[in-house]
C-alpha cells in the first residue's frame with residue numbers, strides 16, 4: 001500500500017474509532033487557547049485546564065492579562081512547570097495582541113509564529129481549531145504514532161514530520177486527524193507501555209503492529 005493510501009485508510013478508521021475527538025484544552029476564546037497551548041509545554045492538558053481557571057478568574061480578558069504583573073502570572077501558572085518563561089511569554093503575547101491586533105488573535109500562520117512562545121505546533125493548532133483552516137499538529141503522540149504506523153520513516157523532528165504529513169493527509173482532514181492521533185496515542189498506541197496492538201483498529205495495516 002502506498003503511504004498516501006495508508007494515510008487515507010488510517011484517517012477513515014480513526015474517524016470511526018474517535019468520531020468526536022477534538023482539542024483537549026478547554027477554551028471559549030481564541031486568546032485563551034493561545035495561553036493554554038503555551039502552558040501545555042511539558043504539562044498535561046488536564047492540569048492546564050485546572051490552572052487557567054484561576055488565571056482567568058483574576059484576569060478575564062486580553063487587556064487584563066496584558067496589564068498583569070509577570071510575577072503574579074508566574075505564581076498562578078507555576079503548577080504547569082517552567083513558570084518563569086511561560087509567564088513571560090504569556091505576558092508579552094497578550095501585550096502584542098492588545099497593542100497590534102486590537103485584542104484579537106491573528107488568523108495568519110506567519111503572524112502567529114512571530115508571537116512569543118508560539119511555535120509551529122501551536123500555530124497549527126490555532127489555525128485548525130480556532131479558524132478551521134488546514135493544520136498539522138505534530139506533538140509527541142503524532143510523531144510517535146506516524147512513525148510506528150509507517151506514514152513516515154524514522155523522522156523525529158517535528159517540522160520534518162509536519163512537512164511529510166502535508167503530502168499525505170488531505171488538508172481538510174489534518175486538524176481532526178491530529179486530534180485523533182492524541183486520543184489513540186493515549187488509549188491504545190501508548191508511549192510508556194507496550195502499544196496495545198492486539199486491540200488496535202489499525203493492526204492489519206500498521207507497519208509496527210506486534211513488533212514493539
Ligand code: SF4
Nearest residue numbers: 189195197200206209
Ligand atoms: S497496531 Fe500497534 S503500533 Fe500500530 S498504531 Fe496500533 S497500537 Fe500503535
